[in-house]
Amino acid sequence: MRQDHDHPQHPSLRSRRTPRLLLAVVIALALLAMACGSSKKTEATSSTASDGNTVAVDEGTPVDGGSLVIGIAAETNGWNPATNQIADTGSLVVSSVLEPLATVGEDKSAKPWLADSWYANETFTSWVIKLHPGIKFHNGEDFNAQAVVDNMEAYKKGTLSSLALAPMLGDSVVIDPLTVQVNLKQPWAAFPSSFMVGGSAFMMAPAMIAAGPDGDKHPVGTGPFVFDSWEVGGSFKVKKNPNYWKPGLPHLDSMEFKIIPDEGPRMAALQSGDVNMVLTSTAAPANENEGSFTVVKDWTSENVFIMTNTGPQVGGKANPLSDPHARKALAYATDRQAVANLVGDGVTIPTSPWAPTNPWGMPDDQNGYVDYNPDQAKAELAEFTKDTGQATLSFTLSGLPDVDGTRVLQLLQSQWKDVGIDVKIETLEQTAYITKAATGDYQAAFFRNYGYSDPDMDYYFWSSSTAKGVGNISINFTQFTTPALDESLTTGRQSGYVDIRKKAYDDLTRELNGGFTNIWLYRTPYSLIAEKQVRGLNVPRTIAFGNYEPKTWLGDLWRAPSDS
Numbered sequence: 001m002r003q004d005h006d007h008p009q010h011p012s013l014r015s016r017r018t019p020r021l022l023l024a025v026v027i028a029l030a031l032l033a034m035a036c037g038s039s040k041k042t043e044a045t046s047s048t049a050s051d052g053n054t055v056a057v058d059e060g061t062p063v064d065g066g067s068l069v070i071g072i073a074a075e076t077n078g079w080n081p082a083t084n085q086i087a088d089t090g091s092l093v094v095s096s097v098l099e100p101l102a103t104v105g106e107d108k109s110a111k112p113w114l115a116d117s118w119y120a121n122e123t124f125t126s127w128v129i130k131l132h133p134g135i136k137f138h139n140g141e142d143f144n145a146q147a148v149v150d151n152m153e154a155y156k157k158g159t160l161s162s163l164a165l166a167p168m169l170g171d172s173v174v175i176d177p178l179t180v181q182v183n184l185k186q187p188w189a190a191f192p193s194s195f196m197v198g199g200s201a202f203m204m205a206p207a208m209i210a211a212g213p214d215g216d217k218h219p220v221g222t223g224p225f226v227f228d229s230w231e232v233g234g235s236f237k238v239k240k241n242p243n244y245w246k247p248g249l250p251h252l253d254s255m256e257f258k259i260i261p262d263e264g265p266r267m268a269a270l271q272s273g274d275v276n277m278v279l280t281s282t283a284a285p286a287n288e289n290e291g292s293f294t295v296v297k298d299w300t301s302e303n304v305f306i307m308t309n310t311g312p313q314v315g316g317k318a319n320p321l322s323d324p325h326a327r328k329a330l331a332y333a334t335d336r337q338a339v340a341n342l343v344g345d346g347v348t349i350p351t352s353p354w355a356p357t358n359p360w361g362m363p364d365d366q367n368g369y370v371d372y373n374p375d376q377a378k379a380e381l382a383e384f385t386k387d388t389g390q391a392t393l394s395f396t397l398s399g400l401p402d403v404d405g406t407r408v409l410q411l412l413q414s415q416w417k418d419v420g421i422d423v424k425i426e427t428l429e430q431t432a433y434i435t436k437a438a439t440g441d442y443q444a445a446f447f448r449n450y451g452y453s454d455p456d457m458d459y460y461f462w463s464s465s466t467a468k469g470v471g472n473i474s475i476n477f478t479q480f481t482t483p484a485l486d487e488s489l490t491t492g493r494q495s496g497y498v499d500i501r502k503k504a505y506d507d508l509t510r511e512l513n514g515g516f517t518n519i520w521l522y523r524t525p526y527s528l529i530a531e532k533q534v535r536g537l538n539v540p541r542t543i544a545f546g547n548y549e550p551k552t553w554l555g556d557l558w559r560a561p562s563d564s
Contacts, residue, residue, distance in 0.1 A: 055541060055542070056538040056541050056542050057538070057541070059535040059536065059537070059538065059560075060535065060560060062251050062535065062536065062556075062558045063251065063558055063559065063560060063561065064251045064252075064558070065251075065252070065253055065559075066252055066253060066558075066559040067252060067253055067254040067255060067256070068252055068254075068255050068256070068276050068277065068534065068557060068559065069255075069256045069257075069258055069274070069275045069276050069277075070092075070255065070256070070257050070258065070275060070276070070277045070278065070279065071258050071260045071266045071269050071270060071275035071277070071278040071279070072089040072092065072093065072257055072258070072259060072260070072266075072278070072279050073089055073259075073260070073261055073263075073266070073279070073280075073281075074087070074089050074090075074259065074261060075089065075090060075093060075232070075233070075236065075257070075259055076089075076090035076093070076094075078213075078216030078217060079093075079094050079097070079098075079216055079217070079218075079219035079227075079230075080154075080158075080204065080208070080209075080215060080216040080219070081094070081098070081155075081158075081161065081199050081200060081202045081204075082154045082155045082157075082158025082159070082160065082161045082162075082200070083158050083159045083160060083161075083216060084160070084216055085160065085434075086199060086548065087548055088279075088281075088526075088546070088547065088548055089279060090548075091199060091547075091548045091549065091550060091551065092257070092279060092545075092551050092554075093236050093257045094202065094219060095223065095550050095551040095552065095554055096223055096224065096225040096238045096255055096257075096554050097138075097219045097220070097221045097223045097225060097226065097227050097238060098202040098203060098204060098219055098221035098222070098223055098550070099113060099114055099202065099203060099221055099222050099223045099550065099552060100113055100114065100196065100197055100198070100201040100202055100203070100549075100550040100552070101113060101114050101115040101129065101148075101196040101197075101201045101203065102114075102115055102118075102192055102196040102197045102201065103197055103550070103552040104193075104197050104453045104543055104544075104549065105543070106542055106543060107359070108193065108359055108360075108453045108454065109192075109193055110192035110193045110196050110197050112132070113132075113552060114131060114132055114135065114143065114203055114222060115129045115130065115131055115132065115196065116130050116131065116132045117129075117130045118130065118192055118196070120189070120191070123187050124184075124187040124188055124189040124191070124494060124496060125183065125184045125185075125186070125187050125188075126181060126182065126183050126184065127181070127182045127184070127188075127191055127192075128175065128179060128180070128181050128182075129148065129179070129180050129181075129182065129196075130178060130179055131143065131144065131145065131148070131178045131179070131180070132245065133178055134245060135222050135245040136222070136243060136245075137205035137207075137220055137221060137222055138205065138220050138221065138222070138223075138226045138227070138241060139205055139207055139220050141205050141206060141207060142177075143203065143222050144177045144178060145174040145175065145176065145177055145178060145179055145180040146174055146177075146206070147203065147205070147206055148172065148180045148203065149172040149173070149174060149180060150206045150209055151203055151204055151209070152169060152172040152182060153172070154204070154209045155169070155200045156169045161200050163460070163466070163473070163475055164200075164459075164460045164466070164475060165195075165200060167185060167186070167465065168184055168185055168186060168188060169182070169184065169185070170182075170183035170184055170185050171183050186493075186494070187493070187494040188493060188494065189493065189494055189495055189496040190454060190456035190492065190493050190494075190501075193453065193454040193456070194454045194456035194457050194459075194493075197453065197454075197549060197550070198452075198457060198548075198549055198550075199548050199549060199550065201550070202221070202550060203221060203222060204219070204220065204221060205220035205221065207220060208220040208221075217230065218230075222245065223241065223244075223554075223555070224240075224241055224244050224246070224249055224250035224554060224555030225238035225239060225240060225241055225250060225252075225254075225255055225554070225555075226238060226239055226240070226241050228254070233259055234258070234259055235256050235257060235258045235259060236256070236257040237254065237255070237256045237257075238254065238255050238256075239253065239254045239255075240252065240253050240254060244555065246555065249555040249556065250554070250555035250556075250557070251536065251555070251556070251557065251558035252557055252558060252559070255554070255557075258274075258275055260275070260278075263280065263282050263285065263404075266278050266280070267280075267285050267289075267529075270293070270529060270531075273531075276530060276531050276533075276534055276559070277528060277529065277530035277531065277534050278528070278529050278530075279526070279527075279528055280526070280527050280529060281448075281524050281525065281526050281527075281546070282343075282344070282404060282525065283299075283343055283344020283345065283346065283347050283525040284344050285527070285529055286525060286527035286529060287344060287345050287346065289529055293529050293530060293531060293532065294528075294529070294530045294531070294532055294534060294537065295527055295528070295529050295530075296527065296528040296529075296530075296537050296540050296541050297525070297526070297527050298526040298527070298540070298544050298545050298546040299346065299347070299348065299523055299524075299525045299526065299527075299546075300348065300355045300357060300358070300523055300544075301355075301451040301523070301524070301526070301544040301546040301547060302448055302449065302450060302451030302523065302524040302526065302546045302547060303350045303353060303448065303449065303450050303451070303518075303520065303521075303522075303523055303524070304446075304447070304448045304521045304522050304523070304524055305350075305447060305448070305449075305518040305519055305520050305521050306330065306334075306397070306412070306444050306445070306446060306447070306518070306519035306521065307437075307444065307445045307446075307447040307477055307478055307517070307518060308321045308327050308330070308443070308444050308478060308516070308517050308518075308519065309321060309322075309440055309442055309443055309444070309445075309470070309477075309478060309479060310322050310327075310478055310479050310480045310515070310517060311440055311469070311470040311479045313470060314440065314441060314442065314443055314470060315441060318388075319395075319443055320384070320388065320390060320393055320394065320395055320443070321395055321443050321444060323384050323387050323388055324515065324516065325380045325381070325383040325384040325387060326380075326381075326384045326393050327515070327516035327517065327519070328370070328380045328516045329377045329378075329380035329381045329384060329393060329419070329421065330377075330416065330421070330444075330516070330519050331369070331370050331377075331516045331519055331520075332370055332372065332373045332374070332376045332377035332380060332419075333372075333374060333377035333415055333416050333418070333419045333421060334372060334412065334415060334416075334519055334520075334521070335372045335415055336349040336372065336520060336521055336522065337349060337372070338411065338415070339408060339411060339412070339521050339522055340521070340522040342407060342408060342411055343404070343408065343522050343525065344525060346525070347522050347523065347525050348522065348523050349520065349521070349522050349523070350520045350521075350522070350523055351364045351367055351369035351513070351520055352364075352367045352369065352509045352512075352513065352520075353450040353455070353458065353509060353512070353518075354450070354455070354505075354509075355523065359502075360454075360455050360502065360505050362506050362509060366506075367506075367509050367510060367513055368509070368510040368513040368514055369513045369520065374418065374419050377419040377421075378419050378420065381393055381419065381420055381421070392420065392421075392422050393420070393421045393422065394421075394422040394423075394424075395422075395423060395424075395443040395444055396423070396424045396425075396426055396442070396443050396444070397409055397412070397413070397423050397424070397425050397426070397443070397444045397445070397446070398426050398427075398428060398433065398436060398442045398443075398444065398445045398446065399425065399426075399427050399428075399433075399445065399446035400427060400428065400429075400430060400433055400446070401427040401428070401429065405446055406425075406427060408446065408521070409425050409427075409446060410425065413425055433445075437477050438473050438474065438475075438477070439470070439471060439472065439473060439474075440469070440470035440471060440472070440474060440477070440479060441470070441471075444519075445477075447477075448524050449461065451524070451544065451546050451547035451548075452547050452548075452549065453544060453547070453549060455492055455501075455505045455508075456492055456493050459489050459492075459493060460475040460476065461475060461476055461477065462476060462480075462481075462485055462489060462508070462512065463476060463481070463485075463486060463489055464476070464481035464485075464486050467479045467480070467481050478517040478518075480512075480515050480517040482511060482515070484507065484511045485508060485511050485512070487504075488504040488505065488507045488508035488511065489504075489508065491504035492504040492505055492508070524546055526545065526546030528540060528545070532560075533559050533560045533561070533562060534557065534558075534559060534560075535557070535558050535559070535560050536553070536556035536557040536558050537553075537556075537557070538556075539552075539553035539556060540553060
């Protein structure tokens with residue numbers, strides 16, 4: 001087997017000609033500042049980078065003790081990442097207890113966390129992972145190679161995780177107590193920066209896995225905090241792990257995640273001091289509170305878009321959006337800037353899965369997407385009529401019943417009506433909405449996705465292997481597949497060279513945009529808004545948090561004295 005050079009990182013970060021050429025195009029963020037800074041009193045404020053995200057600041061010297069209450073919009077139906085639906089807010093909560101094998105660096109490559117190093121064979125069909133010594137789960141079990149094997153088996157067989165991972169994961173083998181070999185069914189060069197930093201690399205205690213549904217309610221991990229209690233729909237409480245493996249952490253004695261679904265009451269709780277920090281995906285609270293609170297932004301990672309179903313039939317009836325001219329008409333008829341303006345000041349608009357400032361992004365004028373052009377939309381509608389014989393493009397647009405989302409849907413309905421497109425809006429509660437998307441029982445849906453650090457994490461949303469047809473559970477929700485897409489996905493997953501991967505994802509972007517399955521709208525304005533005394537936020541200032549990936553920085557959080 002071949003050891004990676006310099007330090008254990010994803011081999012695809014090597015270029016055949018210039019090793020760091022493409023990775024130099026990183027998001028314009030400052031270098032990560034350590035929490036243990038100067039001893040002088042320093043007010044924690046937020047500086048904004050040119051890409052809309054925030055940069056690191058001097059936060060002063062950490063102080064131990066105290067507690068923190070974080071307001072979030074929703075939780076999850078359990079805390080086992082193999083079986084439960086852990087989304088953005090859920091990943092924040094569970095990260096207090098469970099930790100991943102690796103974490104994401106500022107260059108978006110995998111960096112050591114529970115694993116100290118890793119290396120692959122020449123074909124990337126087997127990875128050897130060396131674990132950090134001396135780590136224990138909260139229940140006293142050793143974090144060792146057998147525990148990793150138990151987790152790999154759980155993810156391979158999990159209700160949700162198996163859909164993506166069963167075709168990839170082979171058997172995992174214990175080499176010695178701190179060394180595990182993960183064998184794969186296919187080459188996977190992107191394994192470290194895709195799997196090891198992702199939601200399927202949260203390491204659970206073997207006893208938690210063995211407990212089944214009871215374990216889902218009582219997470220046991222290696223994290224900076226130990227599970228205390230969970231009131232479903234109310235709050236999730238954790239307390240300090242006195243035996244945490246990272247010396248000096250965590251700083252806080254306890255933490256609580258309080259469920260406050262609506263934005264208004266959540267911000268009111270922050271203003272009143274009932275919570276000390278909130279996570280929001282709405283622009284206005286961040287814009288309105290930058291002076292009185294610390295605001296940390298991640299406004300470029302995740303995209304919001306209208307996802308179209310390309311299946312020939314939906315609900316037993318012909319699906320008009322299976323016609324490419326119909327989808328292209330929607331793209332031309334959508335005034336993305338007007339939508340972004342409605343969402344909030346400073347919100348940006350995408351034309352591809354990755355922003356141009358992202359190492360995997362490309363300039364907007366090179367990715368094949370179209371600009372707002374109502375006349376061209378009408379021309380595409382004329383082609384749709386020729387193809388189908390239908391005089392009018394008419395379909396249902398699905399979304400969730402929140403106020404902000406409904407306003408966007410109504411604006412789109414109005415824009416599309418102006419060019420002759422007839423749209424009916426339906427709003428569904430979340431479980432029904434997710435079921436419709438997963439089974440293809442929709443025509444168009446208001447969606448957000450693609451905020452991951454490595455493009456390979458999006459593999460399942462675009463692959464023909466996960467497009468099972470309308471009526472079946474699919475991760476490729478649009479059912480859109482082409483040989484070119486599959487080729488780009490395979491190259492991006494299997495190549496060990498960054499320049500080859502970058503070209504593959506450029507080709508993939510043009511192919512996706514040529515199919516007009518995603519009608520791009522705006523980038524999600526994720527923000528953490530905190531009292532000025534809340535510190536330890538420099539990692540989320542410099543590494544994206546607007547995604548479902550583990551948040552390994554919760555142990556860094558601390559509260560400064562009120563006179564700081």
